[in-house]
Amino acid sequence: MTSVPSWANVDERRNLPPALAVSTVILGIRPGVEGGPDKLCLPLVRRIRQPHAGMWALPGGPVDARESLGQAAGRTLAGTTGLRPNYLEQLYTFGDIDRSPTHRLVTIAYFALLHVDQVGATVQDPNVAWFDIDDPAIAQLAFDHRKIVDYALWRLRNKTEYGQIAHRLLGERFTLAALRGVYEAILGRRLDPANFRRTLNSTASIEATDEYLAGGKHRPPRLYRYVGHGPDPLEVDPLHG
């Protein structure tokens, strides 16, 4: 285990080998209320120990000696929130010297997108809750977790195919309107539907299916699907190693 010896004073702790932890950013979409925009949201855990006791933080914990990094992320995520996403992507390793006030702590951040029907479902615990991405609490997370969340959002906006994002946030089949809602939530602004459709046509990663959204409408909207590249080869399955 990576606990800090109780005999160590502050200076001695800083010279110990870095301790290793994992933290996970899980982003989902919460559909807009009464015509309002869709919102990105994420689960947080309130810390019950020092340092930063009482503050909200990303789900996570120390890496055990006999588990892989991805297994550590999956285990600590499930243990704190009850969430078990079907993949985890390694985001970045944060190791600034002073990111923990008590000892040198290096944190490997993981990242996942959760289907819309799993958003909000966590264990019943007053110390676990979902927050909208623009909630003021996000600005005051423990450690440098705000920086980790900001980096996850940057990655989402810049390094991922939107078709793949839609696939992961919305599921196997989705309407263009739902896809536009996802784009709007990620970019934080409304998009013109006609321009959006034109832009989409120039990307190769989604295609129309022969299916339509079930429901009572006169002209039900067509369903689309993701046809892009496979995942990152180092993406991990946290449940199966």
Place this chain on the structure above:
Amino acid sequence: MTSVPSWANVDERRNLPPALAVSTVILGIRPGVEGGPDKLCLPLVRRIRQPHAGMWALPGGPVDARESLGQAAGRTLAGTTGLRPNYLEQLYTFGDIDRSPTHRLVTIAYFALLHVDQVGATVQDPNVAWFDIDDPAIAQLAFDHRKIVDYALWRLRNKTEYGQIAHRLLGERFTLAALRGVYEAILGRRLDPANFRRTLNSTASIEATDEYLAGGKHRPPRLYRYVGHGPDPLEVDPLHG
């Protein structure tokens, strides 16, 4: 420091907290000889200590308690090879349980592209050398360093803008022929010049300048430049923290 206590036997070592190290993949372009293709190449360091003494490995070493991860990568790279690239990008953190035969070792891999005029320049040391990417030695690196190199190549092929790659491998201004050589080296196959030019025109990240390559040719080729997005916000400057 992250050294392993000498009293620990194999089983005890595996239950110690993970030790933390950094490794760096530096890729450069070696221009093709006598019309042959350009080749990607990288510097390696021969290990003089166990485990894997005598095997070639990526430059790297342990993370000191009082340096950031990027500083550790820059320091160990300069200390072993003499190379000082002007940026380092964090690639991925490798932490499989058995990746070192002696103890649990988590390695944060960094990545950089080196300008063509810096390729081959390293300290004079029989234990430091540049290898072409298709050299058989690459298949037999120490630890899981082959996996780290393969992931760097995958990242290069899939996740980076080619304009940015050209900028980093070739410099501020480059010809389309030099750019095609880079593409060919990365993809590992020859490309049709006319098709290549058409494909380039549909990407936004390079533009023609008013300058031409200096030299004795009747029609000197035009120079292009990179006009894409800025770097990853977490890219580090290993020399200045």
